[in-house]
Amino acid sequence: MKKxxxxxxxxxxxxxxxxxxxxxxxxIESWRNxxxxxxxxxxxxxxxxxxxxxxxxxxxxxxxxxxxxxxxxLEGGNAGDLITLIPFDASLKLYNRGWLASLNDLGGLDNYxxxxxxxxxxxxxxxxxxxxxxxxxxxxxxxxxxxxxLGLSIPKTESEFFAVLEKIKSDGNYTPLAIGTADTWAISTxxxxxxxxxxxxxxxxxKGILTGDEKFxxxxxxxLFETLGKWSEYMADGYQAQTYPDSQNLFTLGMAAxxxxxxxxxxxxxxxxxxxxxxxxxxxxxxxxNCFIDDHTDIGIGLNSAxxxxxxxxxxxxxxxxxxxxxIFANEVPGFFPxxxxxxxxxxxxxxxxxxxxxxxxxxxxxxxHIVGRGEPNLESVLYEVVSGVVNGTVTPTEAAERAxxxxxxxxxxxx
Amino acid sequence: MKKKFPTHIIVFLFPACFIYxxxxxxxxxxxxxxxxxxxxxxxxxxxxxxxxxxFIGLRNYYDLFYNENWSWHFWNALKNNFYFFVLHVSVQxxxxxxxxxxxxxxxxxxxxxxxxxxxLPAMMSIVIVGYIFNLMLSNLWGIPQTVLGLFGxxxxxxxxLGLKSSALITVSLISIWQFVGIPMMLFYAALLNIPEEILDxxxxxxxxxxxTFWRIKFPLILPTIGLMCILTYVGNFNAFDLIYxxxxxxxxxxxxxxxxxxxxxxxxxxxxxxxxxxxxxxxVASTTFAIILIGVIIYLYAFQRRITxxxx
Numbered sequence: 001m002k003k004x005x006x007x008x009x010x011x012x013x014x015x016x017x018x019x020x021x022x023x024x025x026x027x028i029e030s031w032r033n034x035x036x037x038x039x040x041x042x043x044x045x046x047x048x049x050x051x052x053x054x055x056x057x058x059x060x061x062x063x064x065x066x067x068x069x070x071x072x073x074l075e076g077g078n079a080g081d082l083i084t085l086i087p088f089d090a091s092l093k094l095y096n097r098g099w100l101a102s103l104n105d106l107g108g109l110d111n112y113x114x115x116x117x118x119x120x121x122x123x124x125x126x127x128x129x130x131x132x133x134x135x136x137x138x139x140x141x142x143x144x145x146x147x148x149x150l151g152l153s154i155p156k157t158e159s160e161f162f163a164v165l166e167k168i169k170s171d172g173n174y175t176p177l178a179i180g181t182a183d184t185w186a187i188s189t190x191x192x193x194x195x196x197x198x199x200x201x202x203x204x205x206x207k208g209i210l211t212g213d214e215k216f217x218x219x220x221x222x223x224l225f226e227t228l229g230k231w232s233e234y235m236a237d238g239y240q241a242q243t244y245p246d247s248q249n250l251f252t253l254g255m256a257a258x259x260x261x262x263x264x265x266x267x268x269x270x271x272x273x274x275x276x277x278x279x280x281x282x283x284x285x286x287x288x289x290n291c292f293i294d295d296h297t298d299i300g301i302g303l304n305s306a307x308x309x310x311x312x313x314x315x316x317x318x319x320x321x322x323x324x325x326x327x328i329f330a331n332e333v334p335g336f337f338p339x340x341x342x343x344x345x346x347x348x349x350x351x352x353x354x355x356x357x358x359x360x361x362x363x364x365x366x367x368x369x370h371i372v373g374r375g376e377p378n379l380e381s382v383l384y385e386v387v388s389g390v391v392n393g394t395v396t397p398t399e400a401a402e403r404a405x406x407x408x409x410x411x412x413x414x415x416x
Numbered sequence: 417m418k419k420k421f422p423t424h425i426i427v428f429l430f431p432a433c434f435i436y437x438x439x440x441x442x443x444x445x446x447x448x449x450x451x452x453x454x455x456x457x458x459x460x461x462x463x464x465x466x467x468x469x470x471f472i473g474l475r476n477y478y479d480l481f482y483n484e485n486w487s488w489h490f491w492n493a494l495k496n497n498f499y500f501f502v503l504h505v506s507v508q509x510x511x512x513x514x515x516x517x518x519x520x521x522x523x524x525x526x527x528x529x530x531x532x533x534x535x536l537p538a539m540m541s542i543v544i545v546g547y548i549f550n551l552m553l554s555n556l557w558g559i560p561q562t563v564l565g566l567f568g569x570x571x572x573x574x575x576x577l578g579l580k581s582s583a584l585i586t587v588s589l590i591s592i593w594q595f596v597g598i599p600m601m602l603f604y605a606a607l608l609n610i611p612e613e614i615l616d617x618x619x620x621x622x623x624x625x626x627x628t629f630w631r632i633k634f635p636l637i638l639p640t641i642g643l644m645c646i647l648t649y650v651g652n653f654n655a656f657d658l659i660y661x662x663x664x665x666x667x668x669x670x671x672x673x674x675x676x677x678x679x680x681x682x683x684x685x686x687x688x689x690x691x692x693x694x695x696x697x698x699x700v701a702s703t704t705f706a707i708i709l710i711g712v713i714i715y716l717y718a719f720q721r722r723i724t725x726x727x728x
Contacts, residue, residue, distance in 0.1 A: 181578065182663075236556060240578025241579075242554070255556075376485065394669070395670075
């Protein structure tokens with residue numbers, strides 16, 4: 001028995017010593033094991049060129065287990081120094097429980113627009129606990145070969161957009177719009193949140209919903225639902241049963257001309273599609289001068305309040321805010337865009353197309369996440385329902401607007 | 417002589433009772449207890465460790481039945497669930513009975529092959545069944561269009577799984593297709609149990625074919641049919657996996673395929689960006705339990721106690 005205990009002790013001791021425990025090591029917790037190569041081979045070496053004394057270890061877990069495992073680790077006090085964060089409430093919860101340090105005094109945070117910082121700030125913006133890392137943008141991907149074949153040009157306005165759809169439809173060989181309503185999140189995220197910012201004028205409308213100055217029953221939201229309702233005429237027959245993977249396949253097999261989507265598809269699509277494709281920004285409403293795009297904050301990184309090497313970790317965080325990181329990240333993880341205000345060079349042409357819109361258009365994030373995303377039922381899931389209902393033709397645009405507003409009024413004071 | 421206290425009975429009962437109490441009764445009671453609390457989902461400040469539960473009595477139940485945000489989903493799920501059950505009983509049970517009646521025919525060739533084939537889907541993983549049917553009924557890669565096209569009926573094709581009006585029927589029929597083997601097996605076993613003498617006596621009295629089935633065999637297997645109905649009831653109100661595999665937890669379109677199981681899952685575990693609400697989930701679970709309990713009690717008192725059992 002004694003032998004057993006001592007051997008157990010030895011093996012435990014061995015376990016601990018194999019962990020890089022010497023001072024100056026910064027451990028990053030992340031769910032992005034897809035990006036492990038980019039971190040280990042490009043990002044960390046680039047950091048070490050400047051700061052050779054600080055060792056950085058990228059430690060990724062399985063995405064589905066991340067939220068649960070990171071809470072457990074933080075609670076048990078054995079989490080890494082830096083914690084990769086999903087946006088808004090789930091991370092705010094970690095901060096509220098005192099597990100994340102405030103980063104108010106971190107240099108370099110000016111390199112981000114406020115909208116990017118909102119995802120990892122307290123509601124009143126007085127405390128920021130995460131450095132914004134990457135975003136995903138919405139837009140429309142199109143099959144260049146089909147566009148050439150039918151002699152179509154890229155639509156800039158909504159009426160041009162519907163004219164293009166009409167032409168593809170009358171040609172009859174291709175599905176104009178590759179999207180379905182079986183996965184309600186897909187039509188809501190890639191439809192409503194995609195063209196929506198043009199209707200509610202980006203940040204103005206998003207803030208308007210937060211303060212209660214704008215209501216979903218306002219005319220521009222009803223018009224937005226009407227426009228989405230018109231999409232159904234250009235979707236594949238039986239789109240009501242078409243799932244998100246169905247839509248992806250429809251587009252990558254060259255059977256559809258236009259795919260309302262987001263930048264995260266770039267990586268897989270460039271591997272699967274054997275035709276040339278590119279992207280265009282959400283067409284503006286007729287007569288509208290400014291354009292607005294959705295550039296949704298998706299990945300951030302925060303500092304463990306019980307970090308073993310907080311100073312070194314902060315040095316790394318500050319480096320993340322710089323242009324060097326932005327450029328490496330944008331090129332190594334295509335489709336995920338750094339949230340910095342720096343202009344950066346990206347090699348992937350489609351990713352570049354997405355980035356170029358930020359020069360001319362104002363950016364915003366999905367309007368259903370910040371604060372209004374936490375009620376019961378939250379705005380996001382209500383939108384899933386009503387948007388798919390409108391496109392299915394089972395809910396009228398006015399009903400949809402009323403239902404969205406009613407759900408907010410149920411729990412959110414500014415709308416009561 | 418004084419009778420000795422039967423210690424051995426307690427000893428023998430203990431393991432089963434103990435395990436059942438620990439893993440079934442206690443969690444059940446605790447679920448009911450938790451359903452009387454509310455929980456702060458998002459810790460508001462540093463001192464507030466989120467997860468603190470406050471006692472609120474029957475408030476959750478009131479919300480579930482009367483607060484429109486909950487009640488709509490609850491009544492919708494309950495209605496769908498009854499529909500799901502009625503379809504199972506009125507379609508699956510008769511089909512199972514007919515197949516069992518055919519199989520119990522002594523002159524049938526390849527009896528075992530049929531039995532195995534019909535029972536086979538019930539042994540398949542629901543995920544596979546869901547996936548296959550999703551593909552088969554797909555508007556893009558599915559087969560109904562082609563099959564209907566052979567008869568010039570292509571225009572009859574609809575995306576059945578995607579329409580509010582037909583999604584629940586379609587899902588129910590898929591479930592019926594998969595599990596029709598179970599009532600078949602039970603009825604088949606019951607039919608085989610009927611002693612030859614009774615059937616011979618019927619023959620001597622001049623009864624044949626359908627008459628024998630309805631007058632002799634059917635009354636004899638009636639208890640099994642009742643049992644099958646209550647098993648279907650319990651199974652249907654606990655159903656979750658098929659909807660999850662085919663329509664995901666959103667039970668679309670517009671919750672038209674939502675059952676108590678999927679409603680519970682969404683409430684308890686949360687879903688995309690909606691934090692789970694464990695106490696409300698406990699309320700839904702307790703309510704489902706009550707519904708099943710009521711159904712079983714009705715069956716036991718109204719049906720099983722009155723039924724005539726024939727000894728043979």
